Amino acid sequence: MVSRVVVGAHYGLRDWLIQRITAVLMVLYIFAMTGYLLMQPVLGYDVWTALFSSLVVRTFTLLFLLALFYHAWVGVRDIVMDYVNSAAIRLVIHVLVILALIIYSIWSVEILWGM
Amino acid sequence: MKFRIYRYNPDTDTAPYMQDYELEIRHDDSTQGKMLLDALLMIKQQDDSLSLRKSCREGVCGSDAMNINGRNGLACITPLHTLKEPVELRPLPGLPVIRDLIVDMTQFFKQYHSVKPYLINNEPPPETERLQSPEQRAHLNGLYECILCGCCTTSCPSFWWNPDKFVGPAGLLQAYRFVADTRDQATSERLDDLEDPYRLFRCHTIMNCVDVCPKELNPTEAIGKIKDMMVKRMV
Ligand code: SF4
Ligand code: SF4
Ligand code: FES
Numbered sequence: 001m002v003s004r005v006v007v008g009a010h011y012g013l014r015d016w017l018i019q020r021i022t023a024v025l026m027v028l029y030i031f032a033m034t035g036y037l038l039m040q041p042v043l044g045y046d047v048w049t050a051l052f053s054s055l056v057v058r059t060f061t062l063l064f065l066l067a068l069f070y071h072a073w074v075g076v077r078d079i080v081m082d083y084v085n086s087a088a089i090r091l092v093i094h095v096l097v098i099l100a101l102i103i104y105s106i107w108s109v110e111i112l113w114g115m
Numbered sequence: 116m117k118f119r120i121y122r123y124n125p126d127t128d129t130a131p132y133m134q135d136y137e138l139e140i141r142h143d144d145s146t147q148g149k150m151l152l153d154a155l156l157m158i159k160q161q162d163d164s165l166s167l168r169k170s171c172r173e174g175v176c177g178s179d180a181m182n183i184n185g186r187n188g189l190a191c192i193t194p195l196h197t198l199k200e201p202v203e204l205r206p207l208p209g210l211p212v213i214r215d216l217i218v219d220m221t222q223f224f225k226q227y228h229s230v231k232p233y234l235i236n237n238e239p240p241p242e243t244e245r246l247q248s249p250e251q252r253a254h255l256n257g258l259y260e261c262i263l264c265g266c267c268t269t270s271c272p273s274f275w276w277n278p279d280k281f282v283g284p285a286g287l288l289q290a291y292r293f294v295a296d297t298r299d300q301a302t303s304e305r306l307d308d309l310e311d312p313y314r315l316f317r318c319h320t321i322m323n324c325v326d327v328c329p330k331e332l333n334p335t336e337a338i339g340k341i342k343d344m345m346v347k348r349m350v
Contacts, residue, residue, distance in 0.1 A: 005279045005280060007280050007311050007313045007314050008308075008311045008314075009311050009312060010307075010310055010311055011311070011312060012309075012310050012311045012312040012313070012314070012315065012316035013310045013316070013342070013345045013346070013349065014349075015312065015316075016316050016342070017346060017349075078319070081277075081312065081313070081317070082273070082276040082277065082317070083276065
C-alpha cells in the first residue's frame with residue numbers, strides 16, 4: 001500500500017452536528033428532570049416509581065441515554081484521533097467503544113422497561 | 116536586559132540548549148519604540164552564530180515569528196518594554212527546528228496550499244476586472260490581511276497532534292477567504308474538501324490562534340462561518 005496521507009472521510013460535519021444536537025437534548029432533559037424533582041415536597045420511592053411508570057418519561061429517558069451514548073462516541077473518537085497515532089490501535093479502540101455503547105443501550109432498555 | 120535564547124546547530128550540537136545574553140539597554144525614553152528584533156540584531160553583533168529570519172522589520176512579511184516568553188509573536192513589532200526578563204525566546208512550537216530560531220515551515224505551507232488559496236472562476240475573464248460591490252468586498256476584511264507568519268497554526272494543539280491532516284487556523288482562514296469571495300465559483304468543492312473529520316473538524320475551538328495573531332485576525336470565527344455554511348447546505 002502506498003503510504004500517503006489521505007483525508008476526506010465525509011462524516012466530519014455530520015458527527016459535529018450530532019454532537020451539538022445531542023448536547024441540547026441532554027440539557028433539556030436534565031432541566032426538565034431536575035425541575036420536576038425539585039417541585040416534589042418529598043422525594044421517595046413512590047415518586048420515583050410513579051414517575052418511571054409513565055411511558056413518556058421512559059421514552060424520553062431512553063432518548064436521553066441514547067443521546068448521551070452517541071455524544072460520548074463522538075467525544076471519545078475525537079480524543080483517540082488526537083492521541084493514538086496507529087490506525088490499527090485506533091480501530092481496535094473504536095470497536096471496543098462501540099461495543100460498550102451498544103451494550104449500554106440494550107442495558108438501558110432493560111432497566112427502563114424491566115422495572 | 117537579560118535574554119535566554121534557544122540554541123541548536125544540528126552540525127555541532129547533539130541537543131538544543133538555552134543560552135544567556137545580556138544587553139546594555141536601560142528602561143528609559145530611549146528604549147520606548149525599540150522592538151525585540153532590534154535587541155536580537157544587537158545580540159547578533161555580539162554573537163554572529165545566532166540564526167533567525169527577518170526581513171521587513173515592520174510586521175508585514177511574517178518571517179520573524181517566534182515564541183516570546185511562551186507566546187508566539189513577531190519580534191519586530193513586540194516592544195521591548197512590554198517583556199518580562201529574562202526574555203525567553205524559542206522557535207515556533209510544533210515544527211522541526213532547522214537551526215536556533217529558524218523552523219522548517221514546509222508542513223505549514225503544505226496545508227496552506229491544500230486549500231487552493233487562489234480564485235477559481237471558470238468563466239472567461241471580462242475585458243476589465245471582475246467587479247465586486249463595496250459590500251461584497253467588505254466580506255474579505257479580516258481575511259485577506261493574513262501574512263502567513265504561522266503564529267496561529269503553531270500555537271494550535273490540534274495542529275501539533277495532526278499536522279499532516281489538520282489544515283490549521285491559517286489555512287482555514289484562507290479557505291474561508293475564498294469561500295467568502297463572490298467572484299469564486301468553487302464554494303461547494305471547497306466545502307466538500309473540508310467536510311471530513313480531520314481537515315477542519317479537528318478544531319476544538321481552543322482559540323489559541325485568535326489569542327496570538329499579530330494582525331488581530333480571527334481564524335476561529337472564520338472556521339465557525341465555514342461550519343455554518345456546511346450546516347446550511349446540508350439542512
Ligand atoms: S492568521 Fe494571523 S497568526 Fe495566523 S498566519 Fe495569518 S497573520 Fe499569522
Ligand atoms: S480555535 Fe481551532 S484552529 Fe484555533 S487554536 Fe483552537 S483548535 Fe486551533
Ligand atoms: S520582520 Fe517582517 S514581520 Fe517581522
